[in-house]
Every structure is written in C-alpha cells, then in structure tokens.
Amino acid sequence: MSGGRAAELAANLADVRARIAAACAAAGRDPGDVTLIAVTKTFPASDVRLLAGLGLTQVAENRDQDARPKAEATADLPLTWHFVGQLQTNKAKSVAGYAHVVQSVDRARLVTALSAAAQNAGRMLECLIQVSLDDEPGRGGAAPADVAGLADRIAAADALSLRGVMAVAPLGAAPRPAFERLAAVAADLRARHPDATVVSAGMSGDLEEAVACGATHLRVGTALLGGRRAIVR
Ligand SMILES: *Cc1c(COP(=O)(O)O)cnc(C)c1O
Numbered sequence: 001m002s003g004g005r006a007a008e009l010a011a012n013l014a015d016v017r018a019r020i021a022a023a024c025a026a027a028g029r030d031p032g033d034v035t036l037i038a039v040t041k042t043f044p045a046s047d048v049r050l051l052a053g054l055g056l057t058q059v060a061e062n063r064d065q066d067a068r069p070k071a072e073a074t075a076d077l078p079l080t081w082h083f084v085g086q087l088q089t090n091k092a093k094s095v096a097g098y099a100h101v102v103q104s105v106d107r108a109r110l111v112t113a114l115s116a117a118a119q120n121a122g123r124m125l126e127c128l129i130q131v132s133l134d135d136e137p138g139r140g141g142a143a144p145a146d147v148a149g150l151a152d153r154i155a156a157a158d159a160l161s162l163r164g165v166m167a168v169a170p171l172g173a174a175p176r177p178a179f180e181r182l183a184a185v186a187a188d189l190r191a192r193h194p195d196a197t198v199v200s201a202g203m204s205g206d207l208e209e210a211v212a213c214g215a216t217h218l219r220v221g222t223a224l225l226g227g228r229r230a231i232v233r
Pocket of ligand 1: 084
C-alpha cells in the first residue's frame with residue numbers, strides 16, 4: 001500500500017515541479033528562486049515522511065492540534081514546519097514549540113504572544129505577515145494599511161524575525177490582480193525592511209499566477225497529496 005502511495009506522491013510532485021518550471025519559464029524567473037511548501041493538513045504523518053523521502057523539506061499545517069503531533073512524529077526528519085492557519089493567541093505557546101515559520105501573523109496581540117512564547121521556548125520564530133486581499137473580513141489577514149506597523153513590531157521583537165508576507169487569493173475573484181496588490185505591499189515592506197523578501201502566495205489552483213506576480217514560496221496541498229476529505233471533529 002505505502003509503495004502505491006509513494007509512487008502517487010512522486011508522480012504528483014513531478015507534475016507540480018513541471019508546473020512551477022513552466023510558470024518560471026513564462027515569467028523569466030529561475031525555478032531555484034521559488035520554494036515549494038507541501039500543505040499536509042488532513043493527511044497522516046506517514047505522507048509527510050514519504051514527501052521527505054522525495055526530497056521535500058518544507059511542510060505546512062493550519063491547525064495546531066493536527067500540526068503538533070505530526071511534527072513530533074517526524075522529528076527525526078530535516079523538516080521546516082510552517083504554520084499557515086488562523087492562530088489564536090492561546091495557541092502561540094504550542095506553535096512556538098515546533099513551528100519554524102508562522103505565516104499567519106495578522107495582529108499586534110499575536111506578535112506579543114508569539115514573541116513571549118518563542119522567548120520562553122528559547123527559539124527564534126520566522127514570521128510572515130498575512131495580508132488580506134479581499135474586503136470580506138473574517139478569513140484572517142491584516143489590511144494592507146496595517147502591514148507597516150505590524151512589521152515594525154515584529155522586527156523589534158527579540159525572538160521573532162520578519163521574513164515577508166503571505167496571502168490567500170480571494171474566493172470567487174481572479175487571483176492575478178490580488179497577487180499584484182500583494183506584490184506592491186511586499187515591495188513597500190522591503191523598502192522599510194530589506195530582509196523581508198518572502199512572498200508566500202499561490203496554491204494548487206493558482207500557483208502559475210502567483211509565480212507570474214513574484215511569489216517566492218508556494219503552498220500546495222491538493223495537487224501534491226490529493227483531495228481532502230471533510231474531517232469530523
Ligand atoms: C490548505 C491551504 C493551502 C493549500 O491549498 P490547496 O488548494 O490544497 O493547494 C494553502 N494555503 C493555506 C493557508 C491553506 O490553508
């Protein structure tokens with residue numbers, strides 16, 4: 001069985017890598033400048049292990065209660081864990097225990113909580129500011145106008161390092177104009193914080209548009225792992 005799953009993941013990974021290569025060629029970009037992150041939410045730790053065996057080193061999860069046991073079960077592997085979901089401040093302590101990058105920093109209180117948690121854990125946490133690209137509140141993300149203030153707070157925190165921005169394309173709208181807005185926010189951020197070079201954008205359905213708009217990190221779930229089933233909790 002696991003041999004079949006390994007072959008399936010290898011084929012999916014080859015397809016995704018080919019899509020990234022084609023998108024980079026179309027945009028005149030070097031594929032080496034685009035990092036693929038596997039979003040393993042709802043899939044077992046055994047899949048994380050198989051992906052690592054295929055050479056992937058970047059993995060992402062969006063719920064602390066799923067991420068922590070998976071990170072623990074694969075602690076022997078050389079993986080970088082990205083947290084990409086909406087994060088409550090009371091989960092900051094747990095996330096700071098295993099995550100290397102928190103991509104969903106979107107408010108000042110979360111900066112304070114993550115900074116304290118990382119300091120207590122004796123770890124450095126890399127942070128991306130999640131930028132809201134739609135007018136609908138509630139899906140997480142800071143308004144573009146709030147990014148500069150949040151960036152200064154993260155940069156001033158001892159145990160946090162500001163690395164860039166992250167966004168999810170709005171539902172039911174063309175991704176390209178949204179990713180262009182994100183690119184403008186990212187450029188403004190780099191003007192104040194030159195090391196904040198990461199632009200995390202693009203998922204299974206819109207990675208080509210994200211690459212065209214300068215994404216440095218792609219977060220791909222379905223195209224790598226297959227369709228997610230609804231989880232009953
Ligand atoms: C699930 C998820 C992804 C991956 O989405 P796919 O469409 O399955 O590739 C990317 N980013 C975030 C924040 C997610 O929650």
